[in-house]
Amino acid sequence: MSSFAGRTAIVTGAAQGIGAAIAANLADAGATVVVADINADGAAAVAGKLGEPSFAVTADVGDPESVAGLHAEVTDRTGRIDILVNNAAIVPFIAWDDVDFESWRRILRVGLDGVYLMSRASSDVMRTRGYGRIVNIASNTFFAGTPNMAPYVAAKGGVIGFTRALATELGPYGITVNAVSPGLTASEGVLSSPHADAFDFVGTLQALKRRAAPDDIAPAVAFLASEEAGWITGSTVNVDGGHVRH
Numbered sequence: 630m631s632s633f634a635g636r637t638a639i640v641t642g643a644a645q646g647i648g649a650a651i652a653a654n655l656a657d658a659g660a661t662v663v664v665a666d667i668n669a670d671g672a673a674a675v676a677g678k679l680g681e682p683s684f685a686v687t688a689d690v691g692d693p694e695s696v697a698g699l700h701a702e703v704t705d706r707t708g709r710i711d712i713l714v715n716n717a718a719i720v721p722f723i724a725w726d727d728v729d730f731e732s733w734r735r736i737l738r739v740g741l742d743g744v745y746l747m748s749r750a751s752s753d754v755m756r757t758r759g760y761g762r763i764v765n766i767a768s769n770t771f772f773a774g775t776p777n778m779a780p781y782v783a784a785k786g787g788v789i790g791f792t793r794a795l796a797t798e799l800g801p802y803g804i805t806v807n808a809v810s811p812g813l814t815a816s817e818g819v820l821s822s823p824h825a826d827a828f829d830f831v832g833t834l835q836a837l838k839r840r841a842a843p844d845d846i847a848p849a850v851a852f853l854a855s856e857e858a859g860w861i862t863g864s865t866v867n868v869d870g871g872h873v874r875h
């Protein structure tokens with residue numbers, strides 16, 4: 630396993646679910662992990678479990694001032710940002726007839742604007758050292774066109790497109806940008822939503838017949854965040870037990 634000793638990694642939406650598993654994986658490998666989440670108590674609990682030098686920061690990735698505050702605090706405390714994992718998102722279950730402009734904007738603000746705002750601010754810090762790894766969490770719903778999630782699928786399509794473009798923009802500065810595209814995964818968010826009823830059906834479509842846990846997603850993220858993955862950029866890796874064959 631690769632070592633992240635001396636590296637600072639920001640993981641957004643890390644108070645629970647897939648983000649918390651990614652944070653634990655990176656911290657176990659030696660990274661100082663910034664557990665960034667809008668849920669202050671959840672973020673503090675996860676950071677507490679990781680132990681020092683990892684720490685929690687309360688932040689809303691869709692808000693420019695909040696993102697600026699997060700970056701000021703991280704650079705103050707660690708002096709560097711090596712890895713950014715854009716994991717925070719709203720995972721809705723919303724019938725098409727309920728998709729009004731307000732809900733569309735709410736989902737796009739976190740899921741796509743948030744990825745832009747965080748990438749803008751973090752990559753400006755990464756550039757000063759000529760090194761960086763950005764890993765965006767997409768979703769296989771972009772490939773499947775999954776029902777009851779139209780704004781979310783649109784946001785994830787935007788994330789995959791942005792991953793390709795940002796890889797081009799940041800390559801000259803030693804920064805790679807990739808995406809991981811999970812399938813249906815038993816996170817806290819999914820388990821407390823109507824998506825929880827989809828595991829049996831989605832299982833019939835997967836090559837591997839079991840339900841994914843957040844720990845099934847984290848290793849692919851850690852690999853793309855590693856130094857060793859330095860020749861991979863602009864790519865999207867599907868991590869979904871063979872549900873879609875992208």
Ligand code: NAD
Pocket residue numbers: 641642643644645646647648665666667668671688689690691715716717718719720739743766767768769810811812813814815816817818819
């Ligand atoms: P979750 O709902 O369990 O956790 C999401 C976390 O993001 C929460 O801690 C929440 O507080 C935080 N968050 C929400 N809005 C935020 C904001 N504005 N700023 C900062 N933090 C915010 O979600 P999950 O299922 O673990 O999903 C994590 C990522 O994986 C998301 O990008 C999601 O789209 C993606 N994904 C999930 C699945 C799945 O089936 N669980 C499948 C494919 C992709």
Ligand code: 4PL
Pocket residue numbers: 720768769770775811812813814819824827831
């Ligand atoms: C296949 O990203 O990938 C439900 C909820 N089903 O969030 C997802 C599938 C969901 C998914 C997702």
